Amino acid sequence: MLGNLIQQTVNALTIGSIYALIALGYTMVYGVLRMINFAHGEMFMLGAYVAFLALSLLVGDVGMSGALALTVAFLVAIFLVGLIGVGIERVAYKPLRSSTRLAPMLSSLGVSLSLVTGVQILAGPQPVAFPSFFPVVRYQVMGGTITLMQIGILIAAFVLMFGLHVLVNRSRIGIIVRAVSESRPTAQLLGINVNGAISMVFFVGPLLGAAGGILYSSYYGIMSPSMGAVIGLKAFTAAILGGIGSIPGAMLGAFILAFIEVWGTALLPIVTNGVLGTEYRDVLAFAILILVLLVRPAGILGEAVSEESIVYKREF
Amino acid sequence: MAAADTLAAARPPANRTISWLVFAIAIALIVATPFLPNYHVRVLNSLLIYILLGIGLNIVIGYTGLLDLGFVAFYAVGAYSYGLLASPQLGLHMPFLLILLVAACLGAVTGILLGIPVLRLRGDYLAIVTLGFGEIIRIIINNLDWLTGGPQGIARLDKASILGIQIARPIDFFWLLLITVLIVGTVVWRLERSILGKAWAAIREDQDAARGIGINTTNAKLAAFATSATIGSIAGAIFAASQRFVSPESFTLQESVLIVLMIVVGGIGNIFGIVAGAAILILLPELLREFAEWRILFLGLLMISLIIARPAGIVPRSFGPEKLIRGLFGK
Numbered sequence: 001m002l003g004n005l006i007q008q009t010v011n012a013l014t015i016g017s018i019y020a021l022i023a024l025g026y027t028m029v030y031g032v033l034r035m036i037n038f039a040h041g042e043m044f045m046l047g048a049y050v051a052f053l054a055l056s057l058l059v060g061d062v063g064m065s066g067a068l069a070l071t072v073a074f075l076v077a078i079f080l081v082g083l084i085g086v087g088i089e090r091v092a093y094k095p096l097r098s099s100t101r102l103a104p105m106l107s108s109l110g111v112s113l114s115l116v117t118g119v120q121i122l123a124g125p126q127p128v129a130f131p132s133f134f135p136v137v138r139y140q141v142m143g144g145t146i147t148l149m150q151i152g153i154l155i156a157a158f159v160l161m162f163g164l165h166v167l168v169n170r171s172r173i174g175i176i177v178r179a180v181s182e183s184r185p186t187a188q189l190l191g192i193n194v195n196g197a198i199s200m201v202f203f204v205g206p207l208l209g210a211a212g213g214i215l216y217s218s219y220y221g222i223m224s225p226s227m228g229a230v231i232g233l234k235a236f237t238a239a240i241l242g243g244i245g246s247i248p249g250a251m252l253g254a255f256i257l258a259f260i261e262v263w264g265t266a267l268l269p270i271v272t273n274g275v276l277g278t279e280y281r282d283v284l285a286f287a288i289l290i291l292v293l294l295v296r297p298a299g300i301l302g303e304a305v306s307e308e309s310i311v312y313k314r315e316f
Numbered sequence: 317m318a319a320a321d322t323l324a325a326a327r328p329p330a331n332r333t334i335s336w337l338v339f340a341i342a343i344a345l346i347v348a349t350p351f352l353p354n355y356h357v358r359v360l361n362s363l364l365i366y367i368l369l370g371i372g373l374n375i376v377i378g379y380t381g382l383l384d385l386g387f388v389a390f391y392a393v394g395a396y397s398y399g400l401l402a403s404p405q406l407g408l409h410m411p412f413l414l415i416l417l418v419a420a421c422l423g424a425v426t427g428i429l430l431g432i433p434v435l436r437l438r439g440d441y442l443a444i445v446t447l448g449f450g451e452i453i454r455i456i457i458n459n460l461d462w463l464t465g466g467p468q469g470i471a472r473l474d475k476a477s478i479l480g481i482q483i484a485r486p487i488d489f490f491w492l493l494l495i496t497v498l499i500v501g502t503v504v505w506r507l508e509r510s511i512l513g514k515a516w517a518a519i520r521e522d523q524d525a526a527r528g529i530g531i532n533t534t535n536a537k538l539a540a541f542a543t544s545a546t547i548g549s550i551a552g553a554i555f556a557a558s559q560r561f562v563s564p565e566s567f568t569l570q571e572s573v574l575i576v577l578m579i580v581v582g583g584i585g586n587i588f589g590i591v592a593g594a595a596i597l598i599l600l601p602e603l604l605r606e607f608a609e610w611r612i613l614f615l616g617l618l619m620i621s622l623i624i625a626r627p628a629g630i631v632p633r634s635f636g637p638e639k640l641i642r643g644l645f646g647k
Contacts, residue, residue, distance in 0.1 A: 036440055092620050101439075102383065106580050107623045109573060114616030117609055125609075231452075233569070240444045280458045286448035292435055293441055299500040 002141020012264030014150045015217065018158035021212035022235035023242070023250035024164060025205030030199050031181035031245040033097075035104045036258060039111035040209055041232020045225060046099055047210025048217040049119055051077035055131065060210040070133050078210045085206030086199050089224045094198075098188065112228075127154065127224035130217035160211055161251060168247060173200055181245070206219050234285075242291050243302020252301060260285050334635075335643025338588075339541030346494065357486040359602045364493035365555050370578045370590035371497070371504050374549030377428050377576065378585030379508055380540040381533025383443040386450025387573050388431070392457060393426050394419040394566040396464060399562040402474040405465065412476040412483070416553050423549025424542040431541035435534055438523070450572055458564040469563025476557040489558045496554065500547055501587055505637050511530055516540055521633070524576070535586040581622050583629025592631050596622075 029037045055073040058064040064072065092111050096104040137148035159283050168174040179187040180197040188194050216231065217223040234257060242253025264284045268276050276283075292300065336444035391622060401410045410418075434445050457464045464470065465529045476483040483492055507513050515536040518526035527533050556562045577599050583589025597615070604611035622630065 034440075036443070092624070096627060102580060103325040103623050103627040106577055107620050109577060110616045110619030110623065112616075114613055115618065117616060121609055121613065195642045196476075220491050233447075237444070237448070237571075240441070244440065280455065283455050286452050290445050290448050292434070293437060293445055295443055297437055 003141070003145075005144070006141055007144035008266060012152055012258045012262040013255070014153050015262065017154055017161075018212045018216050018219070019231075019235045019238050020251045020254035021157055021160060021208045021215070022231060023239040024161070024247060024268065025209045026236050026239040027242075027244050027247060027250040028177075028181075028201045028205050030239070031247075032177065032184070032198055033093070033104070034101065035093070035108070036236070037205075038105060038108040038232075039092075039115065040205065041228030041235070042115040043085055043206035043209035043228070044213035044216070044231055044235075045119065045223070045228035046084060046115065046206075047077055047081050047213030047237070048223040048227070049123060049225075050080050050210070050288075051214045051217075052128070052130060052223065054080075064289065068275050071179070074133070074211070074214055077214060078207045081210035082203040082207035085202045089198065089202040093158055094195075103242075116225050116228070125225060127222050130221055130223045131213070132221060133218040138261060143153045146164050149219060156211065156215060160170075160208055164208065164247070167204070173197075176269035177201060237285065237289055241292055243299030246299070246301045249301035251297055256300075257285055260288055279291055331639075332643050335640050338640060339644055349490055354486050357490055359599065361486055361489050361493055361558060363594055363598045364490070364497050365551050366578060366594045367549040367559075367591055368493070368497055368500060368554075368574065369575050370582075370594055371501055371587060372544045372551065372581050373575050374585065374587070375504060375507075375516070375544040375547075375589055376540050377579055379513060379516040379520065381516075381538070382537070383439065383576075384446045384541075384544070385443050385455075385549055385569070386446035386448070387544070387575055387635065388567045388569070388572040389430070389438070389450045389453040390423050390426055390548030391552040391555070391571070392453055392564075393422050393545075394549030394554075395550070395556040395562045395566065396457065396470075396552075397422055398553040398556035399470040399473060399585055400463070402476075402557075403470050404472060405463075405470045412478055412557060416550060419549045419553040420546045423545040423547075423552075426549070427541040427543075427545025428538055433539045435537055447569065450567075450569060454564050454569075457567070464564075467564060468563060469565075472563050473556060473560040473562070475560070483557070486558075489554070493554060495612070496550065498536060500550070501637075504543075504547070505587055512536065512539060516562050570590055577619065580629060581619065582630035582633075583633060586629070586631055586633050586636055586639070588635055589629045589631040589633075593629070596630075 022040065024123055025040045025043065026037060027101055029035060029040070032220075051073050054076045058069040088111055092107045093104045096107055132149065132235060134147075134149040136221040138148045140150070166174075168177060176187075176192055176197045177200055179190070179192055180194050184194060187197070212231075212235075213223075213228075235254065239250045239254035239256040240251030240253070240257060242251070244250075264281045268280055268284060296302075345360075348362060352360075357538065359632060369387070371538060372390070373384060376382050376384045376387075378449060398412075398415050399417045400406055401408045401418065402412070403409075430446065430449050434442055437445055458467055460466070478492075508516070515533075517525065518529070519529055519533055519536060522529045523533060526536075555566070574597060578593035579590055580593070582591065582593025596618070600618075601611050601615060607614070
């Protein structure tokens, strides 16, 4: 029982840290642009595909081997996806910055559709086996099984999140991003480079999302062009749950969602005496989201929504 | 007074050429449809169903300014009403018109049930809660095997008939859908011009100000949700009758998103815009069918370019039914 408890907790932490990496991108973009970036799930998918491509090039053509190739592929992929994110913002969202709030969101839907289909055309629609980034090692901890991969994912995710924390709270770039997030018009009046801050967010968000995608594909050993949709929706739910626009909120929301999922799967059939099976896991997640929003409309750690966004911009 | 005169003079005159052109194309299409092969008629039918869905969702999004991403739930309620009440699943075989009525009522009730908890929410939070609601409905349908048949859905639905006239061929459904779209379109267009429509517009422009001038925003929003859900549900029932098969696959989040896109690409808040948006997003992929997945890529890129080029939609908000009628018959 204790072993099971430990194992489930580690499972939840692993999935939660991947959700957190993706949720951060949603929340940061929302913070500076008040926009839901529906194409963010595709950054997650692109991360896996670019890493796969980089890895096969490094191992096949350059002849690099083992851990070095994996590390280089990981870093190259997240950096490239970060650049792709910046490029997409320039092309598809920047022209709409003074438009209605709905316009960039729908443009991001177009981006999402184009990216999924583009990858489908280039790499084929079928799922592809993804190499494991960590050797298969199992540890027995008080009866539960923990893999080295899970530990690796947790460490990678926490290093990235700590890096983000330092970037946002301890650097000049972070001050600029936070200022723009606080109030774009005021930041602009103070001479802050708003475009730079937005580009930064569209670099860091996709970078973290891509890292999440690589870790996720490595964890489950598979990637597919459509994998971004479901995980994107979950990470987005996590960002909302924690309070969209809040960076700690996104992490908290991600772990709460992961625990609901893992424990829900285990407990739902027991609690309801078999009436509701594990397939209602996602219903549980959404139901909790809706309940939280009804009690705290701004999410758990979100600040009460300022009316500012409504004042300087029409909703539709 | 002088200002009003200047405004009236500045307003572009009703454009006869465009009005007649639109009218002529519509009539030509309708007259030609009976001679088209079944496949083409089916495509037009799906276009009409999406127009119906667009008209429904537009009440909430375009008129009232609330972003609803779970609209497909009402579509599913209507489709499963027909699926359960006119199939061997429960052994019920009710007449089509009765089911349409039941579906409309169930749709309205579901709309109000969704409306009540989300009244407090605004903007993006409303969007995510409605999205969650849509997903919950789909997951429940997918798993309630004893009632809905689960992922397999319900097959062998009854053939529909109205007052003894059987509606089975695609062309029959074309007429049924055309009449429904015309009736629903007219009702909704008049509704938008009514006092309730003005209340919706006031909520869209500024909710606090709307409350300030004495509009009961709660009731107006619930009315918007209920009307919109009713239309979605009716579309669902007709869809189920024409497919004679329902499964949860038809009611994914992507469908909701597609309908929102139709409205925005076409021209938000405008019934003609919905027709244009549906034509682009439904007909174009069908016309380009031979290009397989390239057409989806093309569609995605087209969506981005259209939104950037015309963020307010292809059809200007001013070109509504009044303008057409004025262009055709008036001065």
